Amino acid sequence: AYVAICHRDHELALRQRLTWRELVQSDYLSLSQENGNRRVIDRALGNQLRPRPVCEVRRISSLLGLVEAQVGVAAVPRLALPIKHDALAVIPPTEPVITRCFGVMRRSGFELPPAARTFLNFFSEWSLHALKSRD
16 A cells, blocks of 8 residues: 655644545655556546646655654655654555555466565565565
């Protein structure tokens, strides 16, 4: 799921929930249009709400840095948040709730190489732990 982030001193930081309209009407920062996360958000918001970001960046790490520097607010995938984020407030935006799925494709009848199996096991355990620790 995507979450809104702002600096803990921002006026939105005390909110338990907010709408996407409220989020994008604030000093909204965004990923650039070539970023897949931006495309997911734009597609989910449809034609009814077109964010006009005050700044666009290519990487989530840049977005996090700008929010920590109190430049604005943003939306990021929950799993993209650092485990320790003392300067950030995280708020789940509603109307709509935007999620994304991860999938793994593999050729049937073939066993995954050991490195791929190890990665999938790691990612499964990490994502479950990350989701539980952020709720």
